[in-house]
Amino acid sequence: MTYVKICGNTNYEHARLAVDLGANYLGFIFVPSSKRMITVKKAAEILTKLADFKNTVGVFCNQPKKEVEAIAGQLGLKFLQFHGEETALYCNSFMQKGYEIIKTFHVKDAMSLKRIDEYNVSAFLFDTYSHSEKGGSGIPFDWTLIEDKPYVHDKLFLAGGLNPLNVAQAIEKVHPFAVDVASGVESSPGIKDPGLLRAFIENAKEVKESHERKA
Numbered sequence: 154m155t156y157v158k159i160c161g162n163t164n165y166e167h168a169r170l171a172v173d174l175g176a177n178y179l180g181f182i183f184v185p186s187s188k189r190m191i192t193v194k195k196a197a198e199i200l201t202k203l204a205d206f207k208n209t210v211g212v213f214c215n216q217p218k219k220e221v222e223a224i225a226g227q228l229g230l231k232f233l234q235f236h237g238e239e240t241a242l243y244c245n246s247f248m249q250k251g252y253e254i255i256k257t258f259h260v261k262d263a264m265s266l267k268r269i270d271e272y273n274v275s276a277f278l279f280d281t282y283s284h285s286e287k288g289g290s291g292i293p294f295d296w297t298l299i300e301d302k303p304y305v306h307d308k309l310f311l312a313g314g315l316n317p318l319n320v321a322q323a324i325e326k327v328h329p330f331a332v333d334v335a336s337g338v339e340s341s342p343g344i345k346d347p348g349l350l351r352a353f354i355e356n357a358k359e360v361k362e363s364h365e366r367k368a
Contacts, residue, residue, distance in 0.1 A: 155324050155328070155331060155357060155360060156177035156178065156330060157175065157176050157177050157331065157353075157357050158177065158178035158179070158180055158332070158333040158334070159176045159179055159180065159334060159338065159350070159354075160179075160180030160182070160189075160212065160312075160333055160334065161182055161187075161189035161342070161343055162179050162343075163189060163191050163195070163343035163344065165198070165202050165203075167345035167347070168203060170345070170347055170350060170351075171345070171354070172203065172206050174350065174351055174355070175354050177208055177331065178331065178333075179206065179209050179210065180210040180333070180335070181199075181209065181210070181211055181212065183211055183213055183216075183224055184212065184213060184214040184216070186214075187212075187214075188342035189335060191343075193227055193228065196228055197227065197228055200228060208232065209228070209230055209231070209232065210232040210233070211224060211228065211230040211232065211234065213234065213236065213237075214236040215237035215238060215239065216237075218243070218246065221247070222250075231253055232252070232255060232275075233247055233253070233254055234257065234278060235256050235257060236280075237257075239256065241272045241273070244272060244273075244274050245274075248273065253276075255277070255278050255310060256272050256274045256276075256278070257278040257280055258278070259279075259280050259283070260279050260281060260282055260294040260295075260298060260299070260313070261282035261294070262295075262298070265282060265298075266302075275308065276309065276310055276330065276331075277310070278310040278312055278333060279299060279309060279310075280312040280313045281293060281294040281313035282294065292313065293319065293323075294314075296311075296323065296326050305328065305329055306330060308330055309330050310331045310332070311323060311327055311329035311333065312332075312333035312334070312335075315332055316337030316338070316349070316353065317337070317349055317352035317356050320332055320357050321357070321360045324357060325360060332357055334353055337349070337353065338350045
């Protein structure tokens with residue numbers, strides 16, 4: 154079964170729709186430089202209305218531990234996604250405090266993953282490498298670089314240029330634990346398009362159902 158993470162949420166209506174359509178994880182970005190950055194106050198308002206939904210992911214990038222801890226504590230986050238150059242030691246410090254950690258790797262070529270074995274984390278997220286952006290580029294990377302890796306099926310969130318048109322192909326080729334999308338379901342940065350959101354989740358879930366029927 155492939156799970157779905159909708160990232161870069163900035164308003165309640167679209168977050169609620171994503172959950173109602175079957176999203177398994179919601180990502181909220183607390184990186185000041187991000188086009189999809191949300192304030193802690195706004196995130197708290199949304200999460201209060203989604204109190205029954207527990208798989209909320211806070212996304213951070215090269216931020217001080219105390220800042221991350223303060224935001225996570227205020228919002229009651231269980232999942233933390235580190236999207237920058239955070240070290241294995243940095244990630245482990247949060248693992249030891251009971252958080253579920255998702256560490257991002259930006260994939261350019263096979264060498265992009267050379268240090269992955271250093272990280273003892275809950276899951277990995279593979280996004281497309283970009284000189285100018287840490288995420289949300291809308292461009293896929295070469296999936297053949299990872300399709301045979303043993304950790305893919307158990308702990309990989311596949312991101313990078315996914316959209317309603319290619320998500321089924323990505324799942325069929327890579328078979329990741331989860332697919333992750335932001336720009337591929339947006340009308341503008343941080344604003345989800347309900348039609349694209351629905352199509353993405355339905356297309357991802359259809360692949361899951363086809364695998365179950367074959368089993």
